[in-house]
Amino acid sequence: MAHAEGQQHPIKIYLWIWFLLFVLSTFSYLVDYYHLQGYLRWSLIITLMLLKAGFIVAIFMHMAWERLALKFAILIPPLCLLILISFMAVEGGYTFLTRGAAFLG
Amino acid sequence: MAQDAQAAALSPLRQVAADFASDKQAFSVPWGKAMMWIFLLSDTFIFTCFLTSYMNVRMSTTATWPYPSDVFALHIGGQNIPLILIAIMTFVLITSSGTMAMAVNFGYRRHRRNTVLLMMATAALGATFVSMQAFEWTKLIMEGVRPWGNPWGAPQFGSAFFMITGFHGLHVSAGVIYLTVVARRVHKGFYEKRGSYEMVEITGLYWHFVDLVWVFIFAFFYLW
Numbered sequence: 510m511a512h513a514e515g516q517q518h519p520i521k522i523y524l525w526i527w528f529l530l531f532v533l534s535t536f537s538y539l540v541d542y543y544h545l546q547g548y549l550r551w552s553l554i555i556t557l558m559l560l561k562a563g564f565i566v567a568i569f570m571h572m573a574w575e576r577l578a579l580k581f582a583i584l585i586p587p588l589c590l591l592i593l594i595s596f597m598a599v600e601g602g603y604t605f606l607t608r609g610a611a612f613l614g
Numbered sequence: 615m616a617q618d619a620q621a622a623a624l625s626p627l628r629q630v631a632a633d634f635a636s637d638k639q640a641f642s643v644p645w646g647k648a649m650m651w652i653f654l655l656s657d658t659f660i661f662t663c664f665l666t667s668y669m670n671v672r673m674s675t676t677a678t679w680p681y682p683s684d685v686f687a688l689h690i691g692g693q694n695i696p697l698i699l700i701a702i703m704t705f706v707l708i709t710s711s712g713t714m715a716m717a718v719n720f721g722y723r724r725h726r727r728n729t730v731l732l733m734m735a736t737a738a739l740g741a742t743f744v745s746m747q748a749f750e751w752t753k754l755i756m757e758g759v760r761p762w763g764n765p766w767g768a769p770q771f772g773s774a775f776f777m778i779t780g781f782h783g784l785h786v787s788a789g790v791i792y793l794t795v796v797a798r799r800v801h802k803g804f805y806e807k808r809g810s811y812e813m814v815e816i817t818g819l820y821w822h823f824v825d826l827v828w829v830f831i832f833a834f835f836y837l838w
Contacts, residue, residue: 515721515722515810515811515812515815516718516722516815517719517722517723518719520716520719523712523715523716523719524712526712526715527708527709527711527712527715530708530711530712531705531708534701534704534705534708537832537833537837538697538701538704540837541683541696541697541836541837542696542697544683550837551838554833554837554838555833557833558829558830558832558833561829562826562829562830565711565822565825565826565829566822566826568715569711569714569715569818569822569825570818570819570822570823570826571815575643576641576642576643578640578641578642579641579642579643579648579651582641582651582652583651583652583654583655586655587655587658587659587662590658590659590662590666593662593663593666594662594666594669597666597667597669597670598669598670598673600670600674601669601670601671601672601673601674602673602674604670604673604674605673605674605675605676608674608675608676609676612676613676
């Protein structure tokens with residue numbers, strides 16, 4: 510059994526990720542605190558969010574050390590959601606235009 | 615061939631059961647861990663559906679969306695500090711993720727005392743998070759936020775807020791109970807006898823996922 514002793518990694522790496530998550534969260538709070546707007550705000554929010562999510566999944570949830578089969582099984586299906594999100598974005602935009610025409614036009 | 619003959623002797627339904635229950639393993643991890651991952655995958659779909667419907671109503675409303683930075687500001691020391699409670703909640707949850715990761719590590723090292731203490735710390739931080747959320751809900755309800763309206767703009771704000779944070783809060787509360795149960799078992803030496811602390815890691819997976827979801831809610835609901 511390769512996994513008899515489970516996932517064992519130096520404590521140092523957890524402390525590092527913990528520290529990084531704190532720093533990244535502080536940055537994302539500062540994005541709001543300094544009232545950044547527009548594309549700068551959105552790109553910073555998304556970048557910081559993806560970095561935090563990546564560190565949590567890869568290190569805290571040990572995905573980085575799992576075998577490729579498990580990585581594929583868990584990480585690929587959520588990509589379908591990108592289709593749902595883009596459909597709903599198109600739909601939302603359309604509803605907005607229709608409402609604009611009906612309420613204001 | 616002998617197995618095939620055996621299977622053929624079973625009724626069709628029994629055959630299905632025998633096939634699905636046969637000793638085949640796709641993932642080289644304990645089954646509990648694989649199942650937890652699959653559960654978390656399904657939970658990912660649920661939370662994405664919530665966040666996507668929130669995106670949809672926010673894009674399609676003609677009313678202005680309430681500015682979260684002001685809505686979630688707290689009045690401290692004579693001035694409004696934007697989003698401060700949410701920031702503190704974020705740090706509480708990240709801290710709890712850190713203590714959980716350490717608990718898993720100490721579990722595999724067979725430090726029972728440290729594992730129990732760190733898991734209880736994680737549960738306590740989770741309970742703190744839920745209490746702060748209860749405070750936030752109370753404050754907003756007193757200010758007149760309802761699922762069908764609020765004083766600042768688009769009525770959809772309330773329903774999206776209560777649904778998303780409510781479902782997340784439910785997950786945190788369930789996690790606190792889950793952590794307490796497993797911590798108690800670690801304390802009693804249950805996993806020592808079983809010879810494996812993988813259950814602590816599986817509990818950790820659930821807890822980190824709750825933190826992970828919060829990262830997305832924080833970005834899309836509170837910061838956007």
